[in-house]
Amino acid sequence: MDFNRIKEKLNILADAAKYDVSCSSSGSNRKNKVNGLGDTGNGICHTYTEDGRCVSLLKILLTNHCIFDCAYCVTRKSNDIQRAAFKIQEVVDLTINFYRRNYIEGLFLSSGIFKSADHTMERLIAVAKKLREEENFNGYIHLKSIPGASDELMYEAGLYADRLSVNIEIPTISGLKLLAPDKKHEDFIKPMLKVKNEIIRYTEERKIIKSTAKYAPAGQSTQMIVGATGESDKDIMYSATHFYKNYNMKRVYYSGYVPISTDSRLPALGSQVPMLRENRLYQTDWLLRFYGFSVNEILDTDNPNLDMDIDPKLMWALRNLNYFPVDINKAEPRMLARIPGIGMGSVHKIISGRKYRNLNWEHLKKMGIALNRAKYFIICNSSDWERRDLDAATIKGMILQSQNSKFKGQYNNQLSLFN
Amino acid sequence: MNASKTLVYDGSFNGFLTAVFIGFEQKLTHADIQKQGQLQSGLFAETETIFTNIEKAQRVWNGVRNKSNSAIKNIYFAFLSEQNNMEALIYRYIQKLMGSKYNGATDFSDDGVLKINQLAHKVGREKHRMEAFVRFQLTKDEVYFANIEPDFDVLPLISKHFRNRYADQQWIIYDVKRKYGLFYDLNTVEIISLDLSDIHTNSMQKSTAFTDVEYEYQDLWNNYFKSTTIKSRINNKLHVQHVPKRYWKYLSEKKAV
Ligand code: SF4
Numbered sequence: 001m002d003f004n005r006i007k008e009k010l011n012i013l014a015d016a017a018k019y020d021v022s023c024s025s026s027g028s029n030r031k032n033k034v035n036g037l038g039d040t041g042n043g044i045c046h047t048y049t050e051d052g053r054c055v056s057l058l059k060i061l062l063t064n065h066c067i068f069d070c071a072y073c074v075t076r077k078s079n080d081i082q083r084a085a086f087k088i089q090e091v092v093d094l095t096i097n098f099y100r101r102n103y104i105e106g107l108f109l110s111s112g113i114f115k116s117a118d119h120t121m122e123r124l125i126a127v128a129k130k131l132r133e134e135e136n137f138n139g140y141i142h143l144k145s146i147p148g149a150s151d152e153l154m155y156e157a158g159l160y161a162d163r164l165s166v167n168i169e170i171p172t173i174s175g176l177k178l179l180a181p182d183k184k185h186e187d188f189i190k191p192m193l194k195v196k197n198e199i200i201r202y203t204e205e206r207k208i209i210k211s212t213a214k215y216a217p218a219g220q221s222t223q224m225i226v227g228a229t230g231e232s233d234k235d236i237m238y239s240a241t242h243f244y245k246n247y248n249m250k251r252v253y254y255s256g257y258v259p260i261s262t263d264s265r266l267p268a269l270g271s272q273v274p275m276l277r278e279n280r281l282y283q284t285d286w287l288l289r290f291y292g293f294s295v296n297e298i299l300d301t302d303n304p305n306l307d308m309d310i311d312p313k314l315m316w317a318l319r320n321l322n323y324f325p326v327d328i329n330k331a332e333p334r335m336l337a338r339i340p341g342i343g344m345g346s347v348h349k350i351i352s353g354r355k356y357r358n359l360n361w362e363h364l365k366k367m368g369i370a371l372n373r374a375k376y377f378i379i380c381n382s383s384d385w386e387r388r389d390l391d392a393a394t395i396k397g398m399i400l401q402s403q404n405s406k407f408k409g410q411y412n413n414q415l416s417l418f419n
Numbered sequence: 420m421n422a423s424k425t426l427v428y429d430g431s432f433n434g435f436l437t438a439v440f441i442g443f444e445q446k447l448t449h450a451d452i453q454k455q456g457q458l459q460s461g462l463f464a465e466t467e468t469i470f471t472n473i474e475k476a477q478r479v480w481n482g483v484r485n486k487s488n489s490a491i492k493n494i495y496f497a498f499l500s501e502q503n504n505m506e507a508l509i510y511r512y513i514q515k516l517m518g519s520k521y522n523g524a525t526d527f528s529d530d531g532v533l534k535i536n537q538l539a540h541k542v543g544r545e546k547h548r549m550e551a552f553v554r555f556q557l558t559k560d561e562v563y564f565a566n567i568e569p570d571f572d573v574l575p576l577i578s579k580h581f582r583n584r585y586a587d588q589q590w591i592i593y594d595v596k597r598k599y600g601l602f603y604d605l606n607t608v609e610i611i612s613l614d615l616s617d618i619h620t621n622s623m624q625k626s627t628a629f630t631d632v633e634y635e636y637q638d639l640w641n642n643y644f645k646s647t648t649i650k651s652r653i654n655n656k657l658h659v660q661h662v663p664k665r666y667w668k669y670l671s672e673k674k675a676v
């Protein structure tokens with residue numbers, strides 16, 4: 001192997017792939033077969049980039065040659081950049097050798113579209129097939145579903161991949177028309193639909209015949225770029241909800257637009273990446289998926305955007321003070337989960353703890369609950385609680401004041417969004 | 420009746436459980452259980468040497484497990500923390516567990532329970548970190564070799580993970596701090612101790628023990644790590660929080676090039 005040439009390609013094709021923020025390698029349950037290599041499980045972050053993102057997969061493009069010219073993409077045809085292409089065997093070797101050294105959980109392979117959607121998809125599948133069949137590799141494989149790829153190929157892809165994804169990128173159809181005029185909305189939807197239907201079919205069959213082969217066991221995901229087309233948070237979250245519901249998405253990712261172009265349709269070079277906004281969207285996503293909120297409770301026509309100063313749960317609580325205060329020792333779990341400053345972990349601790357005794361402030365503090373936020377919304381076994389009739393603006397002001405500036409400028413788009 | 424006494428065990432987990440058994444048998448309300456060689460008690464305390472007895476250890480293990488599965492895990496993890504005084508904490512935890520009508524392991528309003536949970540949690544985190552941060556280097560005799568230096572004694576906890584994942588390659592993970600390691604020979608995992616002349620960190624100096632190709636792949640990985648960073652989003656605080664500096668010396672991607 002010519003390592004210098006590989007290094008050049010790797011630099012180009014990893015650099016081009018990094019704007020896809022998905023790093024998940026969880027949700028699959030592939031076991032190591034006949035003393036082969038690898039397995040999948042909860043997904044491990046083997047390291048973190050200097051921008052604080054999880055590195056769990058070798059994330060590269062097969063090639064950054066592309067016949068399309070999507071304005072928001074570094075790989076677009078009209079962009080004057082170095083181009084490169086990996087050979088299939090090169091990707092296989094890199095994956096296996098990184099995996100054996102415990103650098104990664106597997107491969108995330110995407111590509112610019114060369115020749116045609118089908119031609120590109122075929123090559124991606126060839127890599128996955130080789131890994132599974134020739135290398136007996138049972139680690140994680142995430143393949144990009146190329147917009148416009150045929151149903152037959154999407155079917156085949158799911159036989160080797162753990163996860164498939166099509167990035168919708170632009171949350172509104174009008175935005176897509178503006179920035180990627182030669183791409184059609186249907187081209188994104190079609191592979192998504194095929195994958196969804198196959199997943200359902202395989203799950204049904206598995207119920208009857210246990211030995212049914214796996215089809216994309218980690219499901220599919222998509223990504224939306226945030227802040228490229230002047231869309232509102234409501235546009236984004238309603239569209240995310242649509243994908244969760246209608247395409248059984250495992251995850252929707254939100255990626256703050258990183259300026260890469262002088263195109264006047266887009267934010268100028270050097271403008272800030274909207275990282276805080278991205279973080280607020282992830283928090284909202286969590287509220288919808290794990291905390292029992294529905295999207296219209298948080299965003300609607302009157303409130304089309306999230307509050308950047310405070311997290312969305314606090315924002316919701318301040319708009320709905322009539323639900324509070326909640327009695328920690330009596331309230332149902334679903335209501336506990338709605339208290340600002342209390343995450344799901346704390347909800348469980350409260351429920352276990354209150355079986356033994358009525359909980360007071362001291363107990364709550366020891367459980368690690370963020371009382372500086374929660375205290376305005378709860379009562380517990382103590383006569384000492386915030387009984388002043390404060391209005392929403394005052395509470396918000398007091399919470400902001402008490403918040404340590406040490407957290408400012410440090411946002412994490414992975415886990416632990418609420419504590 | 421003896422309310423307090425120092426029990427000295429051999430440092431093994433079974434030894435410790437035997438000591439717990441003896442403590443319960445003698446109805447000690449406070450058992451000061453200490454590792455041999457680290458005895459710190461006062462001159463006048465009464466001491467008893469405990470001989471590890473698998474059967475007695477097993478009885479404690481089963482007793483706890485019947486009460487609560489999460490408790491048994493907490494106890495083992497907390498034990499591996501090697502923290503000062505964790506023996507006494509665990510002893511009290513087991514007392515509470517056995518005397519409670521629920522399983523006392525979930526009483527998060529109790530200080531001792533919280534403390535054990537926190538210890539177990541820290542050890543659990545270290546286990547995950549090691550599963551993530553082990554960096555194998557391929558030796559000339561085709562063994563994938565890694566040195567680690569974990570905060571807690573997590574080798575017993577990570578063995579299964581590596582055994583399952585790397586079933587078709589020989590590997591060694593060696594704890595430099597505790598001077599023992601695991602060796603998988605394509606069949607079973609064995610505990611080994613080595614006479615290491617060098618500790619293999621990510622230093623720039625190449626060792627003759629490893630293949631040439633090994634350094635090519637480290638180089639590629641190092642490059643990949645750099646190209647996958649988005650410069651306009653650099654956040655070193657977050658980076659260091661996820662990858663604390665004390666682990667850097669074994670990470671090939673943190674090699675200073
Ligand atoms: S088709 Fe994909 S790779 Fe090509 S320019 Fe559009 S987004 Fe970029």
